[in-house]
Amino acid sequence: MKWRNRVLGASLLLAAVGCVSGETQHERGEALYGYCEQCHGDAGQGNADFRTPAIAGLQDWYIEAQLQKFRIGARGDHPDDLDGLRMRPMSRTLATDGEVALVSAYVASLDPVDPPDTMVGGDPVAGRVLFNTCIECHGERAEGRRDKSAPSLLNQSDWYLVAQLHKFRSGIRGADTLDTTGIQMRPNALALENDQAVRDVVAYIETLDN
Amino acid sequence: MFELLDLKQGSSYAGDIDQLILMITIITGVWFLLTAGMFFWLLFRFRAKKDESGQYVTGDEPQLKRWVTWPHMLILLCDIAVIVMAVNVWYTVKQDLPEADATIRIIAQQWAWTFVHPGPDGELDTPDDIRTVDRLYLQEGITYHYKLSSVDVLHDFSVPIFRLKQDAVPGREITGWFKPTVQGEYGIQCAEMCGIGHGIMGARLILQSASDHEFWIQSNSPTPVAQVTGQ
Numbered sequence: 199m200k201w202r203n204r205v206l207g208a209s210l211l212l213a214a215v216g217c218v219s220g221e222t223q224h225e226r227g228e229a230l231y232g233y234c235e236q237c238h239g240d241a242g243q244g245n246a247d248f249r250t251p252a253i254a255g256l257q258d259w260y261i262e263a264q265l266q267k268f269r270i271g272a273r274g275d276h277p278d279d280l281d282g283l284r285m286r287p288m289s290r291t292l293a294t295d296g297e298v299a300l301v302s303a304y305v306a307s308l309d310p311v312d313p314p315d316t317m318v319g320g321d322p323v324a325g326r327v328l329f330n331t332c333i334e335c336h337g338e339r340a341e342g343r344r345d346k347s348a349p350s351l352l353n354q355s356d357w358y359l360v361a362q363l364h365k366f367r368s369g370i371r372g373a374d375t376l377d378t379t380g381i382q383m384r385p386n387a388l389a390l391e392n393d394q395a396v397r398d399v400v401a402y403i404e405t406l407d408n
Numbered sequence: 409m410f411e412l413l414d415l416k417q418g419s420s421y422a423g424d425i426d427q428l429i430l431m432i433t434i435i436t437g438v439w440f441l442l443t444a445g446m447f448f449w450l451l452f453r454f455r456a457k458k459d460e461s462g463q464y465v466t467g468d469e470p471q472l473k474r475w476v477t478w479p480h481m482l483i484l485l486c487d488i489a490v491i492v493m494a495v496n497v498w499y500t501v502k503q504d505l506p507e508a509d510a511t512i513r514i515i516a517q518q519w520a521w522t523f524v525h526p527g528p529d530g531e532l533d534t535p536d537d538i539r540t541v542d543r544l545y546l547q548e549g550i551t552y553h554y555k556l557s558s559v560d561v562l563h564d565f566s567v568p569i570f571r572l573k574q575d576a577v578p579g580r581e582i583t584g585w586f587k588p589t590v591q592g593e594y595g596i597q598c599a600e601m602c603g604i605g606h607g608i609m610g611a612r613l614i615l616q617s618a619s620d621h622e623f624w625i626q627s628n629s630p631t632p633v634a635q636v637t638g639q
């Protein structure tokens with residue numbers, strides 16, 4: 199019986215060593231994402247019932263920046279930001295900057311999933327004109343521009359884009375002094391005259407998805 | 409005993425709760441030691457011996473029954489004592505509502521606490537109210553009323569240093585009170601399972617002196633003081 203125990207012990211040890219050294223950064227990120235999955239979905243597709251955005255395939259620098267904002271209270275820290283306040287504690291389950299980077303890279307590596315359209319009453323033709331002001335930062339096809347810290351708006355839930363534009367307008371997002379990039383976005387949301395303009399521009403952005 | 413454990417008491421009724429827990433511990437502790445002692449003594453006293461066979465005791469005789477009925481009566485007396493003490497404390501903490509010096513609003517949600525403090529005018533629900541997330545600022549030594557609500561599911565406003573726990577029920581506004589008696593920074597927790605973020609639904613309680621608190625109010629009010637007082 200003794201040799202059996204030894205073989206068992208040795209193989210367990212080998213397995214443990216294998217786990218530690220063989221785990222790639224991607225796998226670490228995937229493991230960390232296990233927590234996020236419950237709200238953002240296994241493919242990062244978002245979930246309208248939980249009011250979570252699609253995050254699969256967002257730029258890694260943007261995801262990382264947002265997670266850090268949630269962590270320091272630059273986003274999702276406003277008493278009226280019910281959804282942001284739910285994401286905020288989740289960002290704090292990531293213990294280190296290293297973990298933030300790993301999970302961001304993993305989410306960025308997921309294939310984007312275009313969530314179903316839910317919004318009604320948006321006019322993409324009117325929205326196209328309004329979108330001209332957004333191009334400077336978000337790019338011609340809303341693909342995002344790193345040099346402007348502006349994320350891709352593609353493959354995102356329409357209700358989420360609407361909600362975020364309203365948050366920028368009311369100062370629930372992008373008004374915190376720590377939120378240096380949100381502050382740049384805010385005047386552009388305020389330039390959209392009313393709820394109809396918000397819907398129109400989002401309706402146009404949705405036509406850019408492919 | 410609670411000082412030994414370094415469980416600081418931070419509200420006017422924290423001592424009452426601790427006293428009650430101590431009394432219950434002593435009463436049940438004495439009975440526990442008595443019964444366990446009796447049990448082991450009997451095991452020892454009537455252990456197997458040579459030349460002595462066991463016998464079956466029905467326990468019908470009065471002199472045997474006494475061993476059950478007397479402790480039973482005594483325990484009932486202890487029960488009544490515990491109930492009287494508990495109702496007393498319950499009345500103080502939950503049913504009595506002493507006059508308030510200030511009122512705050514506490515709003516629970518998945519997974520954060522929003523606190524609404526009265527601004528410089530001392531009135532709640534006016535434009536100069538100070539709203540904070542996960543940080544509650546109070547003044548030591550004055551009586552507060554709180555109005556507790558929840559925007560989504562059940563939560564529980566738990567402040568260990570106050571020895572206070574109060575459920576927040578969606579659709580209801582629950583009024584209660586406390587009077588902080590110390591200064592410093594302490595923890596607030598959610599004590600009712602409320603979803604994936606329940607375990608990290610903590611907040612900080614900052615108990616300040618009157619002057620510090622006044623300063624905090626003045627420097628955090630969203631509207632300038634002049635505007636509120638109409639100067």
Ligand SMILES: [Cu+2]
Nearest residue numbers: 563598602609
């Ligand atoms: Cu809770």
